Amino acid sequence: MAQRLKQAAVFVGVILVALGVSVGTTAQAQVRGVTDTEVTLGVILDYTGPYKSAGVLITEAFNAYWKAVNDAGGVHGRKVKIIYEDNGASPKMGLTAANKLVYKDGVFGILGSIGSAATVVLFDLVEKEKVPMLPIAYPRKMYDPVKRYVFMASAPYAIQAARAIDYIFDDKKDLNAKVGIIYQDDDFGEDARNGALEAMKAWGKTPAAQEAFPRGTTDFRSAVLNMKRADVDYIIIGAAVREAAGIVREAKLTRFKGQIMGIDPSLGPPLFSLAKEAAEGYLGASSFATLGEDVPAWGNLKAALQKYEKKTFNFYHVFGLANSVVYHEGLKRAGRNLTPDTLVAALESLRDFDSGGVLPPVTFTATKRYASKAAKIVRADVKTQDFIAVAPYQVPKAMR
Amino acid sequence: MGRTFHSSYAEEMALFQSDWARAWMAIFLALLLGVPALLGPYLLSVLNLAGVAVIGAIGLNLLIGTTGQISLGHVAFIACGGYTTAILAERFGLPFWLLIPASGCVAALIGLVVGVPSLRLEGFYLAMATLAAAFIIEYVYAHWESLTAGTTGMKVARPTLAGAPLESSLAFFYFQLPWVIGATLFAKNLTRTKVGRAWVAIRDRDISAETLGIDLTHYKLVAFIVSAFYGGVAGSLYVYYLKTVSPEHFTFALMIEYIAMLIVGGVGSILGSIFGAVFITLLPEALRLVTDLLRDDYPVLSFRFLYVKQGIYGLIIILFLLFKPDGCFGWWQDVKRYWQTWPYKHS
Numbered sequence: 049m050a051q052r053l054k055q056a057a058v059f060v061g062v063i064l065v066a067l068g069v070s071v072g073t074t075a076q077a078q079v080r081g082v083t084d085t086e087v088t089l090g091v092i093l094d095y096t097g098p099y100k101s102a103g104v105l106i107t108e109a110f111n112a113y114w115k116a117v118n119d120a121g122g123v124h125g126r127k128v129k130i131i132y133e134d135n136g137a138s139p140k141m142g143l144t145a146a147n148k149l150v151y152k153d154g155v156f157g158i159l160g161s162i163g164s165a166a167t168v169v170l171f172d173l174v175e176k177e178k179v180p181m182l183p184i185a186y187p188r189k190m191y192d193p194v195k196r197y198v199f200m201a202s203a204p205y206a207i208q209a210a211r212a213i214d215y216i217f218d219d220k221k222d223l224n225a226k227v228g229i230i231y232q233d234d235d236f237g238e239d240a241r242n243g244a245l246e247a248m249k250a251w252g253k254t255p256a257a258q259e260a261f262p263r264g265t266t267d268f269r270s271a272v273l274n275m276k277r278a279d280v281d282y283i284i285i286g287a288a289v290r291e292a293a294g295i296v297r298e299a300k301l302t303r304f305k306g307q308i309m310g311i312d313p314s315l316g317p318p319l320f321s322l323a324k325e326a327a328e329g330y331l332g333a334s335s336f337a338t339l340g341e342d343v344p345a346w347g348n349l350k351a352a353l354q355k356y357e358k359k360t361f362n363f364y365h366v367f368g369l370a371n372s373v374v375y376h377e378g379l380k381r382a383g384r385n386l387t388p389d390t391l392v393a394a395l396e397s398l399r400d401f402d403s404g405g406v407l408p409p410v411t412f413t414a415t416k417r418y419a420s421k422a423a424k425i426v427r428a429d430v431k432t433q434d435f436i437a438v439a440p441y442q443v444p445k446a447m448r
Numbered sequence: 449m450g451r452t453f454h455s456s457y458a459e460e461m462a463l464f465q466s467d468w469a470r471a472w473m474a475i476f477l478a479l480l481l482g483v484p485a486l487l488g489p490y491l492l493s494v495l496n497l498a499g500v501a502v503i504g505a506i507g508l509n510l511l512i513g514t515t516g517q518i519s520l521g522h523v524a525f526i527a528c529g530g531y532t533t534a535i536l537a538e539r540f541g542l543p544f545w546l547l548i549p550a551s552g553c554v555a556a557l558i559g560l561v562v563g564v565p566s567l568r569l570e571g572f573y574l575a576m577a578t579l580a581a582a583f584i585i586e587y588v589y590a591h592w593e594s595l596t597a598g599t600t601g602m603k604v605a606r607p608t609l610a611g612a613p614l615e616s617s618l619a620f621f622y623f624q625l626p627w628v629i630g631a632t633l634f635a636k637n638l639t640r641t642k643v644g645r646a647w648v649a650i651r652d653r654d655i656s657a658e659t660l661g662i663d664l665t666h667y668k669l670v671a672f673i674v675s676a677f678y679g680g681v682a683g684s685l686y687v688y689y690l691k692t693v694s695p696e697h698f699t700f701a702l703m704i705e706y707i708a709m710l711i712v713g714g715v716g717s718i719l720g721s722i723f724g725a726v727f728i729t730l731l732p733e734a735l736r737l738v739t740d741l742l743r744d745d746y747p748v749l750s751f752r753f754l755y756v757k758q759g760i761y762g763l764i765i766i767l768f769l770l771f772k773p774d775g776c777f778g779w780w781q782d783v784k785r786y787w788q789t790w791p792y793k794h795s
Binding site (some may be wrong): 095096097100104107131132134136137139140141143144145146148150151152153163164165166168169172176187233234235236237276408414 | 694758
């Protein structure tokens, strides 16, 4: 009996010591995540869920960018350390990851968080603990109302879709065009659809047809045939690249004669490999530089990717680059006295900031947390496997 | 040494059958009440999610493990509970003590409907029917925008106690604990009643059970209702804790997690449900810990580990299926037997 009690006491003791160790790791610095020589940032990406391929590529971009920054002396003498966590695109994994980053690792801010639901769930924590963050999720509703510590390094999907509509009625002056919308029935697709509807309303138009499809759909025949039946001249797609390629392919098979237009998530290189020659002429509204554009930010990232990661450049690196450029500028402007509030003030001071060409001119205000309201129109060119700008950055009529 | 025989029916029916069991339970409860106060918010957030998972897993285990009705629709019941709480809390400002049971009841009602196919189907076909029902339910809450805000989702305020919202993870832990304990005790007792024994009889051989006079229709539907009620309560607490609800909170991956909890914990055991829920909730965090340990000295390996950790997750489940099909509960039984016969070895 005595021996068993002793064993039990040792067992309980071990548990308590283990817990004590974990409690000990939550010690706070004066400003969380900031020392004289280092700033610690967290990144929450998807490495095990539906966005895992994007997660891997965005990680490469973050690594390359900040290694280059650190090799150049860091920011105000502080090296930037990044801790990566997986959210599997799940809200509960995202929340535990953020809790770990903030309370255990003591990060200063969050450089990126992917997935809408997995990011929205962090907002209360971010606001309560003052964790400046830049999500990699662009539905407009996420940023309305404004959260003090949340900024978006892009234009929302709604604005991109609205720019596509403006391209039809403003740039092309095709005022009699009939427009249909095919969208994924999740927050991302709905945001694009809502933007398109808002823009059409601003032009006094209504869509000729609308088709929703669930995420993971591979057969778009009925959706495209319904568009043909409604005799539309333009199809606006609120979908990512795999689904957009499916729609484009189906449109070619069914001899749809109109123009198909998408938004940023549909503009990656997989469009060419999946849709082949059917991708030719596909138009997209984009708030990022395209792969082939000769902009300084691209050149720097390409060199850093080659030097630090031994990787070649990929379109999905753009999301890591855009967040990095904006956060970097915020850190620079916040100065040596870095606190969450000086960083917010620094980001709010950005007025038409030149991001090295990766984004349209960036402006944040106290009431607007997305980098820009502008998008440009690009065209898929199968020969060069790239997207070529055909209309400049412009703020859609409905959003002016 | 614990008692291995009983001299009265009361002793046999006791929930905790020896002084040792009662003493250990008292120590466990004391730790459960005392230790969280020493933990940081990160570990508390994991514990809170484990608490939700315990309730959900017990509910699923009552249906699959105890009654033998294979269901892949449990996540839809959790979603029903979550959405009921979100809608009624935000629109009518109802208090938690009304909403949590109400969420269970709404889910139970849906469970009754989903359970109807179980009267004619079993095994793989029942699994497919429940999965199809889950997809239908998902379609409803993802598209009934005027009620559920569709894919955008809704915000949910934390419950308030004496006018104060339970914002901290510690406060939520103590708020959730009685629900977890209550759900566990109820399930434990339920399995020892006429209903529980009827469920086990149905699981072991439904034709024999019917021959013995057990009303299959009644007891199968009761199993679905009770299981769904547990799912609804879990969904309510889940949404209260996360403070948001959207269709992305209730994916098929979550359903797989619950099935994994049963496999790892032990199918057909309440204690196994708890082991499984805690294990599966802690596993990603343990993998995070390994990534952290590797990060400074082996950064490349740390990244590789980050990417392959889902494979490790799958591997653990396969290893359990191959080498410990009775799950963690089997280990628990082995340990118990060892101590009961100590210092003599049992075979």
